[in-house]
Amino acid sequence: MTLPTDKPRTAAGTLRPGSPRRRRVRTGVPLPLLIPALLGLAFLIVPLAALLVRTPWQSLPAQLTSPEVWQALKLSLICATLATGVSLVIGVPLAWLLARVDFPGRGLVRALVTLPLVLPPVVGGVALLMALGRNGIVGQWLDSWFGITLPFTTAGVVIAEAFVAMPFLVISVEGTLRAADPRYEEAAATLGASRFTAFRRVTLPLIAPGIAAGAVLAWARALGEFGATITFAGNFPGRTQTMPLAVYLALQSDPEAATALSLVLLAVSIVVLAGLRDRWMSAG
Amino acid sequence: MNRTRTATGPSVDGLDARLVVDRGTFRLDVALAVAPGEVVALLGPNGAGKTTALRVLAGLTPLTDGHLRLDGTELDRMPPESRPVGVVFQDYLLFPHLTALDNVAFGPRCQGATKAEARAQAAEWLDRLGLAAHTGAKPRRLSGGQAQRVALARALATRPRLLLLDEPLAALDARTRLEVRARLRRHLADFEAVAVLVTHDPLDAMVLADRLVVVEHGRVVQEGTPADIARHPRTDYIARLVGLNLYRGEADGHGVRLADGPSLTTTEVLSGPVFVAFPPSAVTLHRERPTGSSARNVWRCEVAGMETHGDQIRADLTGELPLVADLTTVAAAELGLHPGAEVWATVKAAQTHAYPV
Numbered sequence: 001m002t003l004p005t006d007k008p009r010t011a012a013g014t015l016r017p018g019s020p021r022r023r024r025v026r027t028g029v030p031l032p033l034l035i036p037a038l039l040g041l042a043f044l045i046v047p048l049a050a051l052l053v054r055t056p057w058q059s060l061p062a063q064l065t066s067p068e069v070w071q072a073l074k075l076s077l078i079c080a081t082l083a084t085g086v087s088l089v090i091g092v093p094l095a096w097l098l099a100r101v102d103f104p105g106r107g108l109v110r111a112l113v114t115l116p117l118v119l120p121p122v123v124g125g126v127a128l129l130m131a132l133g134r135n136g137i138v139g140q141w142l143d144s145w146f147g148i149t150l151p152f153t154t155a156g157v158v159i160a161e162a163f164v165a166m167p168f169l170v171i172s173v174e175g176t177l178r179a180a181d182p183r184y185e186e187a188a189a190t191l192g193a194s195r196f197t198a199f200r201r202v203t204l205p206l207i208a209p210g211i212a213a214g215a216v217l218a219w220a221r222a223l224g225e226f227g228a229t230i231t232f233a234g235n236f237p238g239r240t241q242t243m244p245l246a247v248y249l250a251l252q253s254d255p256e257a258a259t260a261l262s263l264v265l266l267a268v269s270i271v272v273l274a275g276l277r278d279r280w281m282s283a284g
Numbered sequence: 285m286n287r288t289r290t291a292t293g294p295s296v297d298g299l300d301a302r303l304v305v306d307r308g309t310f311r312l313d314v315a316l317a318v319a320p321g322e323v324v325a326l327l328g329p330n331g332a333g334k335t336t337a338l339r340v341l342a343g344l345t346p347l348t349d350g351h352l353r354l355d356g357t358e359l360d361r362m363p364p365e366s367r368p369v370g371v372v373f374q375d376y377l378l379f380p381h382l383t384a385l386d387n388v389a390f391g392p393r394c395q396g397a398t399k400a401e402a403r404a405q406a407a408e409w410l411d412r413l414g415l416a417a418h419t420g421a422k423p424r425r426l427s428g429g430q431a432q433r434v435a436l437a438r439a440l441a442t443r444p445r446l447l448l449l450d451e452p453l454a455a456l457d458a459r460t461r462l463e464v465r466a467r468l469r470r471h472l473a474d475f476e477a478v479a480v481l482v483t484h485d486p487l488d489a490m491v492l493a494d495r496l497v498v499v500e501h502g503r504v505v506q507e508g509t510p511a512d513i514a515r516h517p518r519t520d521y522i523a524r525l526v527g528l529n530l531y532r533g534e535a536d537g538h539g540v541r542l543a544d545g546p547s548l549t550t551t552e553v554l555s556g557p558v559f560v561a562f563p564p565s566a567v568t569l570h571r572e573r574p575t576g577s578s579a580r581n582v583w584r585c586e587v588a589g590m591e592t593h594g595d596q597i598r599a600d601l602t603g604e605l606p607l608v609a610d611l612t613t614v615a616a617a618e619l620g621l622h623p624g625a626e627v628w629a630t631v632k633a634a635q636t637h638a639y640p641v
Contacts, residue, residue, distance in 0.1 A: 181377075183377055186342075186344050186377075187371070188379075189343075189363070190343075190344070190364055190367075190371040190439075191365075191391035191438065192366075192394035192395050193365055194365055194394075206379075206380070
């Protein structure tokens with residue numbers, strides 16, 4: 001009971017003169033690390049701050065409600081959402097295949113799935129043209145049999161975005177599946193569930209948080225997609241001109257509009273990050 | 285109900301199996317014949333292959349060789365979802381996103397019942413197992429004993445012809461165990477089809493099962509009723525489980541020459557290879573070599589270790605004859621027992637029990 005009062009007195013009497021030095025030893029960061037670290041932080045923060053500083057706050061409401069901006073924003077949201085939907089429908093089963101089925105060449109398949117993550121998006125766009133373009137190896141059949149042309153259409157935007165964004169979803173869902181206990185699926189099997197029923201009624205609900213996180217990540221990636229979209233779908237206002245494309249174009253004619261559009265995308269990014277913080281930021 | 289009947293030959297009803305699984309370094313080869321209404325426990329140390337045997341029966345691990353018939357139907361090529369088999373897993377594996385009711389309704393649903401029918405059946409099962417008040421609870425809100433009963437209800441709700449229980453009591457604390465064990469015994473007694481449980485706990489096995497099959501290193505080393513196995517253990521593992529000192533030797537009249545040690549005197553008159561067993565409480569320890577003692581079995585030993593065992597001290601002895609001895613705390617203090625101490629151990633012939641191999 002005397003301990004709490006004892007301690008500060010001792011500290012006051014003997015430790016305080018030396019305590020500043022002590023403290024620095026404990027939490028001290030060597031300058032050769034601290035300076036580059038602060039530089040790095042500034043490097044990431046300053047551009048975003050500059051964007052906020054230079055935003056034409058007075059004309060912002062007018063900018064954001066202009067038909068061009070509204071058109072691009074609407075198209076971006078619709079296409080990113082559709083691309084996420086496509087990624088979910090074909091990406092989740094692909095993730096399941098990679099995580100749960102042992103087939104020869106699985107490592108290679110996984111590498112191929114991850115490739116679009118590191119591939120320059122423009123290359124992705126060119127590759128899509130070669131595959132689904134009017135003369136592409138698949139596209140020519142789509143054209144002659146069904147009369148479907150994908151490049152330079154809104155559907156083309158969705159395809160380009162899905163191509164770039166789906167790997168994020170697949171990787172995220174596969175990781176969640178690997179972490180999920182496969183014995184729940186075994187338990188479901190002993191209760192008479194087919195493998196598909198077990199997936200639908202047991203696995204899917206268990207990995208739902210991972211799927212949601214992957215979907216948000218894919219959606220954010222699709223929303224910001226530029227290279228593959230402009231290569232495969234072009235830049236037609238109202239049809240294929242998404243927000244990033246509009247920003248790029250506006251920068252050359254109307255920098256104020258570009259800043260306003262960028263601010264919208266930044267806001268969306270922050271919302272996404274806030275939504276994912278439990279999953280990605282608490283890891284540290 | 286004929287609960288003590290032991291099915292030996294291949295019968296039409298019940299389980300008839302020879303389970304062979306080859307995994308390179310480990311080979312399981314276990315023959316099992318279980319009659320309907322009978323409860324058999326696969327008892328063995330960790331890594332003996334018990335759980336593998338259970339997984340093969342459930343269809344979760346394929347057979348390398350052998351056969352698997354249940355009520356006359358070949359099961360070995362049937363996928364797990366088509367087998368009339370229910371499993372209670374060691375950690376239950378209740379689906380965490382479903383309520384107790386929906387966990388139990390899962391099986392009937394998979395078998396084609398409508399949602400309402402499945403739920404009605406599930407409610408009935410939960411009621412039968414005394415869980416009517418917990419139908420709406422998610423698994424994480426259930427106690428260990430309740431979760432175990434939900435798992436049992438879930439397995440029984442598919443009306444299996446073979447019920448498998450993997451270490452059914454291992455996940456429970458000591459106090460709940462006692463109560464759940466008694467309950468589980470009643471439920472197993474009511475179960476009319478084949479029940480096979482896997483455990484490393486001899487008490488669970490003896491309370492729950494009509495017949496024990498002891499598995500070591502992937503093979504059956506002994507099988508019989510609990511009483512028979514407790515009286516006549518055939519391996520060190522079982523002897524230790526039932527708390528007996530066990531030796532193997534060559535009998536000649538009252539004397540038994542042990543394979544790698546001294547001779548023992550027994551009351552039985554036998555010849556040929558025999559087992560000799562005696563309980564740790566039959567061993568008396570002395571500081572000096574006993575002279576006037578009537579015991580003829582006297583060995584010089586060294587204390588290797590000591591531990592409390594109930595209200596007694598159990599001493600692990602090495603020397604002429606490795607053995608385990610039980611003595612009171614007072615006796616241990618008077619003898620000044622400590623690891624490394626030299627003692628003389630005696631066992632009266634009347635307290636040993638010899639039986640042919």
